Amino acid sequence: MMKLLLFICFLIPLCSYWWFFTSCLLFLSFYLLLIPVSSYFSSLSYGFGMDLVSYCMVSLSIWIGALMIMASFSIKSNNIYCNEFMLIILLMMFILIITFTTSNLFMFYLYFESIMIPTLFLIFGWGYQPERFMAGLYLLFYTLFASFPLLISIFYLYFSSGTLFYFLISVDFNIILYLSLVLAFLFKMPMAFVHFWLPSAHVEAPVSGSMILAGVLLKLGGYGLYRVFIFNNLFYFNFVWIILSLFGCMMVGFLCLTQVDIKSMIAYSSVAHMGLVISGFMTLSYYGLLGSLILMIGHGLCSSGLFALANIIYERSHSRSLLINKGFITFMPTMSMFWFMFSVNNMSSPPSLNLLGEIFLINSILSWDSLTMLFLFLSSFLSCCYSVYLYSITQHGNLSGGVSYEFGGSVREFILLIYHWLPLNFLFLSLDLFTFWL
Known part of the structure; x- marks a missing residue:
């Protein structure tokens, strides 16, 4: 694992070379494909190691990291503290790799919280509007509110079991310890009803902040649950999270249909998807x-x-409003095709990973209780509704007068979108990588 961290460190002098830096991160992503991964915690060195979950999360982090630099080309073209931006991206990559590969619960907590610092710098430094300060504070205090009990419970675990290595912790759980360990990660994912920091953070963040927030930082919560449930032996209260998440999925689906801000709608759809993830995870079944x-x-x-x-x-339009951004199919038809492909992937169409994941999750939730069928049906239907709504309202209709029509799309933008779309729709071919797990 140290080779990954050293690679990131050696990229620091290259911060001023935008494309070479991006190419190095992409190279690191491809290099990760060559690392043999197993279902158990392996490749141990200096307390770091990887199992399949860690491997997937590290790969996703580095891939999204490269793409967020590619998406933020306006920072380079306008020279808005370009080198500092690259340093913050590097810091995020460094922290994320440590978070996903450490085998020590306290180290995980330390870096789990540390990722807030570069995220806040991104929002405060390169955000769009003055409201970004309030959004950053929302993000900070929501996370800290749930994280202090987690810190105290980690100390308790250490004094009780004498170790913080995930697989050696052995302690009798009670309801307070259970809540302390689980709530921090549910706030981070976020679960519906504690998600209020997410839309404001997404709306105020620059594109790079939104991409890393949706792409990786929400997954920190899920990864934390995977690690905590290794030694958690109190499962009686999982039904509470399943019910809340399924109900939240449905309610957030309705909320999505009322949004007039594009980024806000995408952020709320993330909450709906994460609700399904929490519900499926809390069944603790293989599927x-x-x-x-x-x-x-x-x-x-x-x-x-x-x-x-x-x-x-x-x-192009300098607005995120759905009331202004209309009719883009007439002057960006190729981009409209990408809008369609990502919109249908968002509602879990084949052959995307979303469909595969939802099949497994719906299977596990229905096996847990068949009465959940109603919530699953409604949330899936609403997911389809707001995805189609997002596509149709942005691509159809009359063009707004304020849109600048210089060009339809650059090669950089198409490469960026293809690099998102290809793994999303072709990773199902390596399903055996996932199914041999557990």
């Missing part, structure tokens, strides 16, 4: 755990691509 992992990867690529598309429109 539930497997589907959660697959849907997290699929959602990371899909929502990141949608935010990149929203930014492409924003750079």
Whole structure:
């Protein structure tokens, strides 16, 4: 694992070379494909290691990291603190790799919280509007509110079991310890009803912030649940999260249909998808755990691509409003094709990873209780509704007068979208990688 961290460190002098830097991160992503991965915690060195979940999350982090640099070309073209921006991206990559590969619970907590710092810098430094300060504070305090009990419970675990290595912790759980360990990750994912920081953070963040937030940072919560449930032996209260998440999925689906801000709608759709992930995970069945992992990867690529598309429109119309951004099919027909592909992937069409994950998750949730059929039906139907609504309202209708029509799309933008779309729709071919897990 140290080779990944050293690679990131050695990229620091290259911060001023935009495309070479991006190419190095893409190279690191392809290099990860050559690392043999197993279902157990392996490749151990200096307390770091990887199993399949870690491997998938590290790969996703580096891939999204390269793409968010590619999407933020306006920072380079306008020279808005370009080198500092690259340094913050590097810092995020460094922290994420440590978070996903450490085998120590306290180290995980430390870097799980540390990722807030570069995220806040991104929002404060390169955000669009003055409201970004309030959005950043929402993000900070929501996360900290749930994280302090987690810190105290980690100390308790250490004094009780004498170790913080995930697989050696052994302690009798009670309801307070259970809530302390689980709530921090549910806030981070976020679960519906504690999601209020997410839309404001997405709306105020630059495109790079939105991409890393939707693509990777929400997955930190899911990854934390995977790690905590290794030693958690109190499962009686999981039904609460399943019910809340399924109900939240349905309610957030209705909320999506009322949005007039493109980024806000995509952010709310993320909450709906994460609700399904939480529900499936909390069943703790084989299909539930497997589907959660697959849907997290699929959602990371899909929502990141949608935010990149929203930014492409924003750079032309200088607005995120659905009331202004209309009729783009007439002057960006190729981009309209990408809008369609990502919209249908967002509602889990074949052959995307989203469909694969949802099949596993719906299977596991229905096996848990068949009465959940109603919620699943409604949330899937609403997912289809707001995805079609997002596509049709942006692509059809009359063009707004304020849109600048210089060009339909650059090669950089098409490469960016293809790099999102290809893994999202072709990773199902390596399903054996996931199914041999557990």
